[in-house]
Amino acid sequence: xxxxxxxxxSNVHTDLASAVGWNPTNELYSCxxxxxxxxxxxxxxxxxxxxxxxxxxxxxxxxxxxxxxxxTGSDVFVVSCTDGTFKIVNKNGRLEKxxxxxxxxxxxxxxxxxxxxxxxxxxxxxxKIWSRPGLLRSTLSTTDNSIYSIAWGPDSDQxxxxxxKDLTIKPLQPSAKQLQWKAHEGTVLxxxxxxxxxxxxxxxxxCRYKVWDCFGRLLYQSSPCDxxxxxxxxxxxxxxxAVGSFNLLRLCDKTGWTYAKEKTKTGSxxxxxxxxxxxxxxxxxxxGAVCFAQIIxxxxxWKRISATLEENNRIRIQDVLSETIEELDFRDRVIKMSLGFxxxxxxxxxxxxxxxxxxxxxxxxxDLKETVNLILQCDKCFLMVDNFNGIQLFSYxxxxxxxxxxxxxxxxxxNGESVCVSGDTVAVIDRSDSKAIRFFDAAGGKQIGEPVTxxxxxxxxxxxxxxxxxxxxxxFIDRNRDLYITPVLKPSLIKLGTMVDSAVWNDTSDMLATMxxxxxxxxxxxxxxxxxxxxxxxxxxxxxxxxxxxxPKICYFHGSRVTVRRSDGALMTATVAxxxxxxxxxxxxxxxxxxxxxxxxxxxxxxxxxLAAMSIHHKNLNTAEVAFAALExxxxxxxxxxxxDMPTEEGRSAELALFRRRPDEAESILLQAGLTYRAIKxxxxxxxxxxxxxLAVNYRTHVDTVIYFRQKHLEAAKRQETNKRFLQYVTSxxxxxxxxxxxxxxxxxxxxxxxxxxxxx
Amino acid sequence: MSSxxxxxxxxxxxxxxxxxxxxxxxxxxxxxxxxSAFTENIQTLSTxxxxxxxxxxxQAERIENEKLRAVGTCNQATSEVEVRKRKKKELQAIVAExxxxxxxxxxxxxxxxxxxQEQELLIAKISDSNM
Numbered sequence: 017x018x019x020x021x022x023x024x025x026s027n028v029h030t031d032l033a034s035a036v037g038w039n040p041t042n043e044l045y046s047c048x049x050x051x052x053x054x055x056x057x058x059x060x061x062x063x064x065x066x067x068x069x070x071x072x073x074x075x076x077x078x079x080x081x082x083x084x085x086x087x088t089g090s091d092v093f094v095v096s097c098t099d100g101t102f103k104i105v106n107k108n109g110r111l112e113k114x115x116x117x118x119x120x121x122x123x124x125x126x127x128x129x130x131x132x133x134x135x136x137x138x139x140x141x142x143x144k145i146w147s148r149p150g151l152l153r154s155t156l157s158t159t160d161n162s163i164y165s166i167a168w169g170p171d172s173d174q175x176x177x178x179x180x181k182d183l184t185i186k187p188l189q190p191s192a193k194q195l196q197w198k199a200h201e202g203t204v205l206x207x208x209x210x211x212x213x214x215x216x217x218x219x220x221x222x223c224r225y226k227v228w229d230c231f232g233r234l235l236y237q238s239s240p241c242d243x244x245x246x247x248x249x250x251x252x253x254x255x256x257x258a259v260g261s262f263n264l265l266r267l268c269d270k271t272g273w274t275y276a277k278e279k280t281k282t283g284s285x286x287x288x289x290x291x292x293x294x295x296x297x298x299x300x301x302x303x304g305a306v307c308f309a310q311i312i313x314x315x316x317x318w319k320r321i322s323a324t325l326e327e328n329n330r331i332r333i334q335d336v337l338s339e340t341i342e343e344l345d346f347r348d349r350v351i352k353m354s355l356g357f358x359x360x361x362x363x364x365x366x367x368x369x370x371x372x373x374x375x376x377x378x379x380x381x382x383d384l385k386e387t388v389n390l391i392l393q394c395d396k397c398f399l400m401v402d403n404f405n406g407i408q409l410f411s412y413x414x415x416x417x418x419x420x421x422x423x424x425x426x427x428x429x430x431n432g433e434s435v436c437v438s439g440d441t442v443a444v445i446d447r448s449d450s451k452a453i454r455f456f457d458a459a460g461g462k463q464i465g466e467p468v469t470x471x472x473x474x475x476x477x478x479x480x481x482x483x484x485x486x487x488x489x490x491x492f493i494d495r496n497r498d499l500y501i502t503p504v505l506k507p508s509l510i511k512l513g514t515m516v517d518s519a520v521w522n523d524t525s526d527m528l529a530t531m532x533x534x535x536x537x538x539x540x541x542x543x544x545x546x547x548x549x550x551x552x553x554x555x556x557x558x559x560x561x562x563x564x565x566x567x568p569k570i571c572y573f574h575g576s577r578v579t580v581r582r583s584d585g586a587l588m589t590a591t592v593a594x595x596x597x598x599x600x601x602x603x604x605x606x607x608x609x610x611x612x613x614x615x616x617x618x619x620x621x622x623x624x625x626x627l628a629a630m631s632i633h634h635k636n637l638n639t640a641e642v643a644f645a646a647l648e649x650x651x652x653x654x655x656x657x658x659x660x661d662m663p664t665e666e667g668r669s670a671e672l673a674l675f676r677r678r679p680d681e682a683e684s685i686l687l688q689a690g691l692t693y694r695a696i697k698x699x700x701x702x703x704x705x706x707x708x709x710x711l712a713v714n715y716r717t718h719v720d721t722v723i724y725f726r727q728k729h730l731e732a733a734k735r736q737e738t739n740k741r742f743l744q745y746v747t748s749x750x751x752x753x754x755x756x757x758x759x760x761x762x763x764x765x766x767x768x769x770x771x772x773x774x775x776x777x
Numbered sequence: 778m779s780s781x782x783x784x785x786x787x788x789x790x791x792x793x794x795x796x797x798x799x800x801x802x803x804x805x806x807x808x809x810x811x812x813s814a815f816t817e818n819i820q821t822l823s824t825x826x827x828x829x830x831x832x833x834x835x836q837a838e839r840i841e842n843e844k845l846r847a848v849g850t851c852n853q854a855t856s857e858v859e860v861r862k863r864k865k866k867e868l869q870a871i872v873a874e875x876x877x878x879x880x881x882x883x884x885x886x887x888x889x890x891x892x893x894q895e896q897e898l899l900i901a902k903i904s905d906s907n908m
Contacts, residue, residue, distance in 0.1 A: 242866065242870070274874070274877075277874060563884075563888075577892070582884070584877075584880075584881065585877075585881050586880070586881035586882075586884040586885055587881075587884075587885045587888075588884060588885060588888040589885070589888045589889050589892050590888065590891075590892070591892050591895050591896070594899070
């Protein structure tokens, strides 16, 4: 990724340019100490002077607009001035309001994300909140030092500001506690807080820039630059940020490492503004120059294909295996592109093109009316997010499938970690309550069941990509970096690991790659936690070695290859054994004999464990028998043999449910099938005496059997009956051993004579 | 001859009337010639002096230019230390950046080499056991 800088040869502003801001229609407004506000187009051409006010400007911010189409009365921006006022100005340069705000200069100001409030900070060390028309609501904070920069928190309920060497997060609620920490060795000159990834970036006179999380923990600190860092700014999608200092513009990843550094001829870059689509940025320089930078050479890879955005409207496709190169040209600038599952999706400012990777000549094209924020792909469809239509699903022919919606959906805050898609399900973290995840049917857009809720805020989610929707699983990472898994239908949360940095599903199987405590851990068959927990450690592969460093992030998990991005920006590739993939292929096509042969050939316990779990999950008892025998798990082998001995299908299902440690499910299977005796007997075997007696009484059968077994149990344990209900029935029911045994025998015969009763082959 | 007696008007050899006596006249003539020779000499001197002055002026100008150039070069030489330092710093920054980049690429390359090794091992293993 690189920056392409364009800058006009002569400066339009005759004095220092202090701030820039892009409006919703992608025009840049810049203000300067020559008392002028000027307008520029996207190519960096000067469009003329907007207005000339009698003030020296310090900052400029456009009124936030969610979508291109809703802009009634919101075409205004606000500028702060050194005389202590801020001025609301409309886009044609007409002064709408000038408000006396601070003693001394107003240095920084920001609208909140909804546009309902404005926060200003000044030389007098005060932070003030204003309403949309410019009426004072409150003075939020008073400090001893001038405040140089200010930013809103993601939910517009807290404000971050820089005073002296400190950063302070101040909640709007008066009762809530503020958080303050020393951030830099010198005065902090600029801060920015991204609403999507919730990270803070700051830059100061100590010539460093730093990345923080919202609890003030340091995530990254740059080495000292040659000059003070005068500006920092997040790309709206939260993947990148830009850093400006004297004659230098830097593009950094959100983890802090630098993609590119470019020289400019602007003097110190005092302010940086990104376009809302995140493809371009502009900087205001101390020499009065305004420079523009495009992000080019964005590259994405998938298997053998890599796609590079060469110019803002040209993509170069390189096939590494066949060594062919294709060039795709577009009319407009490309905003987002996504490659995977045999398709390349390219969203420009006006159109979406869908290419099949086997044919680059005939894309499916449809029109877009909004700027696309996000594209996510799965094997059958892809998901696109924009601020007007919300979440939309499209087929690879370009047909819209559905449009999932719910109360409180905030599309402008969605990214690849808070929404995910698989062939039949869409999952979204609920922004209004980030402890909850909502599921939607990918075919109709209807919500599936109730939202899954957790006790902590959820930061990342992912759905597995293969198998039928009954096997659909979701993993999520919470605020404490704990990893959980749950089925989408009938949620039940199980914790898989702690200190998890990143987790990614395989694209063609249910394998799960995770980064736990700087080690690569691959779960060959995560579903094993729902089949047999004892098998889980066996199905886990841990790649030793600390070559991944701190906070590594898994980028892709394609086939048997895992690509990991280290925190210093290096991409590392690691492989996992190819056998689990083969095993998945065989089991998905029910070729159990081949799967068994594969395991025999590889002679690896982890593979046998996978096969055991898979066969139990698919109710293939013969394979399970072989697998458990190979694992030398005698108890389980015995139990499988016992299950095979059951005369009815329902009985076997129930026993399998028991095997999976779900007695309730087993009981309901038996009761539904009318196998009451078996249900009672099962509860007796589980020493669940109360339930056994309750069933017997409810179904008016085998009460004596229950009491008979209870008595035998008490005798063996040499204990007295204390259970009141049993005491009551012991006196009223006659217990005769012979009769009971005869009854049991009778039940067994009845069961084996049921229609369709057949022992497992 | 006869004019000596007349003490006034005389005639010369060409019979033209002379007011001055021939002696004085010849002296005057001599004087005149000498005068014109003298002016001529003076004129030559003045042109010579002029060329000399021009030459000296030219030389002075050249010297002045040289002097300026010398000062300039001198300044340049003194400031060169600083410029070199700055350039060095800039280049070092670029080198550090490139080093970082190459480090990243090396790590990637090494990891890919490892993957290749693993794959080759796997292929060897599979083809061995098939035989």
